[in-house]
Amino acid sequence: MQGFDWGTFVGVLFTIAVWTYLYKENPIWRVAEHIYIGLATAWSIGYYFYSYVKPTIMDDILTKHNWLYIVPVILGLMMYLRYFPSVAWLARYPMSFWVGYGAGYGLAFSFAPMLTWIAQTFVKLNSFNNIVLWLAVVTGLMYFFFTVNRENAVVKYGALVGRYFIMVGLGAAFGNTVLYRYNLFIDRARYVLGFLHLIK
Amino acid sequence: MEALMNIDRRWLFLVVFVIVFGILIHPIGLPIVIGPDAQKAYDYVQGLPAGSVVWLGIEFNQSSKGELLPMVLAVANQLFKNNDKIVVSGMWQYGTELVQPYIENIAQKYGKQYGVDWINLGWRPGNATFLHQATQDLNAACAGVDHTGQPLSSFPIMQSVKALTPDYFKLAIVFDAGTPGLPDAYIPIVYEPLHLPLLDGTIQMSVQENKNYLQAGQIVAMIPGSAGAAQYEKLVGVPGQALASQDPLSLGALFVTLLVILGNIGYFATRGKKA
Numbered sequence: 202m203q204g205f206d207w208g209t210f211v212g213v214l215f216t217i218a219v220w221t222y223l224y225k226e227n228p229i230w231r232v233a234e235h236i237y238i239g240l241a242t243a244w245s246i247g248y249y250f251y252s253y254v255k256p257t258i259m260d261d262i263l264t265k266h267n268w269l270y271i272v273p274v275i276l277g278l279m280m281y282l283r284y285f286p287s288v289a290w291l292a293r294y295p296m297s298f299w300v301g302y303g304a305g306y307g308l309a310f311s312f313a314p315m316l317t318w319i320a321q322t323f324v325k326l327n328s329f330n331n332i333v334l335w336l337a338v339v340t341g342l343m344y345f346f347f348t349v350n351r352e353n354a355v356v357k358y359g360a361l362v363g364r365y366f367i368m369v370g371l372g373a374a375f376g377n378t379v380l381y382r383y384n385l386f387i388d389r390a391r392y393v394l395g396f397l398h399l400i401k
Numbered sequence: 402m403e404a405l406m407n408i409d410r411r412w413l414f415l416v417v418f419v420i421v422f423g424i425l426i427h428p429i430g431l432p433i434v435i436g437p438d439a440q441k442a443y444d445y446v447q448g449l450p451a452g453s454v455v456w457l458g459i460e461f462n463q464s465s466k467g468e469l470l471p472m473v474l475a476v477a478n479q480l481f482k483n484n485d486k487i488v489v490s491g492m493w494q495y496g497t498e499l500v501q502p503y504i505e506n507i508a509q510k511y512g513k514q515y516g517v518d519w520i521n522l523g524w525r526p527g528n529a530t531f532l533h534q535a536t537q538d539l540n541a542a543c544a545g546v547d548h549t550g551q552p553l554s555s556f557p558i559m560q561s562v563k564a565l566t567p568d569y570f571k572l573a574i575v576f577d578a579g580t581p582g583l584p585d586a587y588i589p590i591v592y593e594p595l596h597l598p599l600l601d602g603t604i605q606m607s608v609q610e611n612k613n614y615l616q617a618g619q620i621v622a623m624i625p626g627s628a629g630a631a632q633y634e635k636l637v638g639v640p641g642q643a644l645a646s647q648d649p650l651s652l653g654a655l656f657v658t659l660l661v662i663l664g665n666i667g668y669f670a671t672r673g674k675k676a
Contacts, residue, residue: 306530
């Protein structure tokens with residue numbers, strides 16, 4: 202069996218094992234699922250360590266003496282204090298730091314893109330596309346006017362039109378999702394057929 | 402009609418299997434028409450001055466390989482053919498390692514040298530935090546090493562690339578399959594404050610959302626999904642997986658459309674009876 206591609210062979214077996222789930226839940230699928238999760242977790246830890254922890258923490262601190270890096274290391278390790286009931290409260294500090302940092306980051310960087318999107322809905326009504334865009338934005342917003350009396354004819358029919366626009370949007374999203382899933386399947390099908398030399 | 406509504410879905414899976422496997426083995430060669438999005442993206446890349454440094458953000462992994470890898474390969478072919486330089490990096494685990502051997506092959510084809518004409522900075526965690534640091538100091542953001550742990554200072558290409566800004570890069574092409582990716586990281590951190598042109602290669606599922614950024618002018622162009630990848634392969638002249646996948650994809654989509662129509666007919670025909 203010299204030259205036989207054992208790696209791809211195992212990949213093909215596992216692909217088929219996962220596909221058996223389409224027929225019904227079964228032990229073959231279960232084995233594939235558990236092995237995949239175990240391998241992925243182990244691989245991810247190793248990859249994270251060698252790609253990030255080692256060069257940024259061990260090399261920088263121990264070799265280059267960037268002592269300030271000890272602060273985030275300590276904060277990171279404090280996360281695990283939650284497993285020790287007597288000092289579990291200390292785990293809140295890195296968490297609160299992280300949440301505060303995230304909130305600040307969001308406030309600093311999220312508004313500019315959103316304002317651009319809003320500005321781009323102010324379009325000249327000089328083309329069919331622009332009219333559709335304007336109508337979809339206005340009626341779509343009307344659909345979410347929950348605090349306004351729906352007896353008002355403008356809001357009532359505006360929201361109805363908005364609902365149809367939203368449904369068209371969701372329909373397009375569904376179509377795109379179907380195509381994406383097909384692509385996943387085609388990619389694996391090509392993998393299996395390639396191994397069997399049925400395609401180039 | 403009741404029978405139609407109660408059909409065992411495993412029969413449908415079987416039909417999908419037959420369609421996909423059958424057509425992959427015996428392609429029917431449906432025509433590929435170049436769409437305006439792929440054409441615009443191709444023209445933009447083609448219009449870059451020779452020697453431009455381009456960032457390739459590999460923001461996907463194995464699960465979106467079928468759609469996004471062909472795009473990466475087509476774009477890398479085009480960039481190397483035009484003598485542009487490539488800096489690869491990404492915030493998705495395994496993404497940059499996934500593309501490494503493929504880009505290496507393409508670089509060899511065009512006689513491009515690692516560290517001189519292109520470099521792989523590898524996967525970097527931290528999401529937006531990493532990207533933000535990359536816009537200020539790329540060397541520090543990557544802990545001073547490439548994807549194999551070699552010091553960045555040893556690569557000539559890194560002498561002229563200090564940060565992810567328009568001063569050093571002409572374009573950032575983001576191949577994104579979700580978060581972290583274009584909407585949450587590149588647009589707020591790279592485009593809005595710095596106005597570095599972004600080009601998006603995205604999975605079919607994100608096309609609808611990312612079109613908004615195209616319309617808002619936050620990205621210069623978009624390669625939409627597998628169909629966009631196939632068109633791009635055709636434009637660059639490197640037929641690959643995307644072109645080969647279009648026949649089963651088109652007929653598979655047609656089959657689902659047929660099911661949706663039949664499902665609706667069944668629903669309306671039996672609605673009154675169930676009540």
